Amino acid sequence: MQEIPTSKLDWGVALRYAVMVAIPLLGMAVTVHVGKDLTAPPVLEGRWKIEREPALPPSVCEEQLAWLQSGEFVLMQQGQSLTAMPEGRPDLALEGKVTGSELRFFSPLPSSGLSIHGRLSKIDGVARLDARIEHAGEAPCSALSFRARHNPGPEGSGRRGSS
Amino acid sequence: MPDLQLLLIQVAFIVIVTKTAGLLVRAIGQPPVVGELAAGILLGPSVFGALAPQLSSTLFPPHSLAFLQTLSQVGLLLFMFMVGLEFQPRRIRRYGHVLFLASHFSMALVFFLCSAVSLFLYPKLSDNRVTYVEFSLFLGVALGVSAFPVLARIIRERGLGKSELGALSIGCAAVDDVTAWFLLASILSLVRSMHSSAPIWWTLAGLALFVIIVLLVIRPLLALILTDKRWKGPYSEIFISLVFVLLLCCAGVTEWLGIHLVFGAFLFGVAVPRKHGISEDLEAKLRPVTEVLLLPILYAVIGLRTSFGLLQNSEMWLYCALLFAVAVAGKAGGVATAARLSGVPLRESAGFGILMNTRGLMELVIAKIGLDVGIINAAVFSMLVLVALVTTGLTSPLLMMVYPRRQFAGEAAEKQGKISTIAANA
Numbered sequence: 001m002q003e004i005p006t007s008k009l010d011w012g013v014a015l016r017y018a019v020m021v022a023i024p025l026l027g028m029a030v031t032v033h034v035g036k037d038l039t040a041p042p043v044l045e046g047r048w049k050i051e052r053e054p055a056l057p058p059s060v061c062e063e064q065l066a067w068l069q070s071g072e073f074v075l076m077q078q079g080q081s082l083t084a085m086p087e088g089r090p091d092l093a094l095e096g097k098v099t100g101s102e103l104r105f106f107s108p109l110p111s112s113g114l115s116i117h118g119r120l121s122k123i124d125g126v127a128r129l130d131a132r133i134e135h136a137g138e139a140p141c142s143a144l145s146f147r148a149r150h151n152p153g154p155e156g157s158g159r160r161g162s163s
Numbered sequence: 164m165p166d167l168q169l170l171l172i173q174v175a176f177i178v179i180v181t182k183t184a185g186l187l188v189r190a191i192g193q194p195p196v197v198g199e200l201a202a203g204i205l206l207g208p209s210v211f212g213a214l215a216p217q218l219s220s221t222l223f224p225p226h227s228l229a230f231l232q233t234l235s236q237v238g239l240l241l242f243m244f245m246v247g248l249e250f251q252p253r254r255i256r257r258y259g260h261v262l263f264l265a266s267h268f269s270m271a272l273v274f275f276l277c278s279a280v281s282l283f284l285y286p287k288l289s290d291n292r293v294t295y296v297e298f299s300l301f302l303g304v305a306l307g308v309s310a311f312p313v314l315a316r317i318i319r320e321r322g323l324g325k326s327e328l329g330a331l332s333i334g335c336a337a338v339d340d341v342t343a344w345f346l347l348a349s350i351l352s353l354v355r356s357m358h359s360s361a362p363i364w365w366t367l368a369g370l371a372l373f374v375i376i377v378l379l380v381i382r383p384l385l386a387l388i389l390t391d392k393r394w395k396g397p398y399s400e401i402f403i404s405l406v407f408v409l410l411l412c413c414a415g416v417t418e419w420l421g422i423h424l425v426f427g428a429f430l431f432g433v434a435v436p437r438k439h440g441i442s443e444d445l446e447a448k449l450r451p452v453t454e455v456l457l458l459p460i461l462y463a464v465i466g467l468r469t470s471f472g473l474l475q476n477s478e479m480w481l482y483c484a485l486l487f488a489v490a491v492a493g494k495a496g497g498v499a500t501a502a503r504l505s506g507v508p509l510r511e512s513a514g515f516g517i518l519m520n521t522r523g524l525m526e527l528v529i530a531k532i533g534l535d536v537g538i539i540n541a542a543v544f545s546m547l548v549l550v551a552l553v554t555t556g557l558t559s560p561l562l563m564m565v566y567p568r569r570q571f572a573g574e575a576a577e578k579q580g581k582i583s584t585i586a587a588n589a
Contacts, residue, residue, distance in 0.1 A: 013260045013264075013505075016264065017260075017264050017267070018506070020264060020268045020501060020504070021264075021267045021268055021271050023271075024268070024272045024274065024275035025271045025273035025274070025275070027275040027278075027279075028271070028274050028275040028278045028303075028313065031275065031278040031279050031299075032278050032295075032296055034282065034300065035278065035281065035282045035285070035295045035296075035297060035299070036294075036296060038282065038285055038286060038291050038294075038295040039286065039291060040285055040286050040289040040291050040293065040295075040298075041286070041289075041290050041291065042290065042291050043290050043291060043292055044290075047337065076541035077290060077540070078186050078288070078473055078540050078541060078543075079286075079288035079289050079290060079471075079540065079542065079543075080286070080287045080288070081475070081476075081479070081542070095475065108475075120566065
């Protein structure tokens, strides 16, 4: 049976330590340098106030209408992944993604064909969403355009709370 | 004001569930902490909240969680103090060259791997309140840590306490602990400085001054007090009170510095003199209330904030698998490689790597700090909880494969004889 050598301070040990620890740290320094300008998605979580045209086209589906009539939706964010839900209607929750300034949401329920596709912009420091809500159900439903204004709330504007 | 009746019911329910789970997993050869952590998750939205949403919201209404969170912080403070108390510099001396290399190489490797995968994960799992550097450094410290208390328990339960493998692992975990908490303190300083008007040198200078005061003023002062035998006798309660007041002060100072109270509690635990069995006395007094009452609350608070529902698609599970791979390759692979290159036999190197891959509560503590401070979101937190749970759960079965019980019992006895001979000759 081999034995584990006990500690003796010599140059070989010190050199091995320096080289073995320095190599990954150097790799990390290079990687951090490469990635330091990477950007992550903007902060979208919080409440979004819906602003829409008062006139509705004749063929609007019930789910579309319920979504817009709620007047406000809550957006939850985990990095790129988003969940949007009209106030008090978890049955109408949509899952989506943000890519650059583009947002896409789809219903996780196979029975629902609800989807939202929108583009983000910023006016006076406030995020705005110009979007269309569609329904790919059996009935012919017209796509509806709407706008939403971000209200991040006390937590959304800074860091996610504090310790 | 807290609803006291509800709080008492919550605590009783949490203790019953976590301790029962601990006992159950013990029966299948796992350390109880695996069951207790899993019980915390069972109490959260992933299981209890999904199966019985009405009951879950009655038992854990959102407004009541703040009180549980406060109690869990007290538990965390006492737990970190005990981790500091368990730090024994003499454990490091014999195999110092292997321990420092294994600990620091594996940590550096985890940091490198985390910075590399963060190039891919950061744009997908974070948002623009956090920078790439903060995100990757934080993942590095969360995945690079080893769970000293769980490790000590696994080693004790498997009868490895007197083996060289046990000595190596306990020593390395001690080096890991000190390194990881200093790194975390530095990263939190960096994060705070990026988002506040106070420059980083202010926090770092404060940290350095605090460390100097604790180690060079408070520690010798406590040692001086302990030379008077009366402190062991009639005045022991006064001494214990003094220790607690100092513990709270240290935790308060590091919280004020913006580097979290756990660091102050840990450092003060390290600084308590190992004289007249005072650290054992303190541990014996604190352990029951911390382990039986307060840590289960921490597990529940962590579980209540863990939602596997956030890992809603295969993509998220892939990211989780990537973090798991980085954690295992960096820690277990790094430790085993460093040990082998330092002359440790192959089987011991593999066993050493497996043991050091135990993350347990330490990773969860760091992940919770990250979530509180806002470096990670709930999805990444849930991934880290899963990685902690799986790596801790894997330790015993993997160790059994590499180091069957029959084999290590024989080797431990043989090596104990050799160690005794070496010690006698030294």
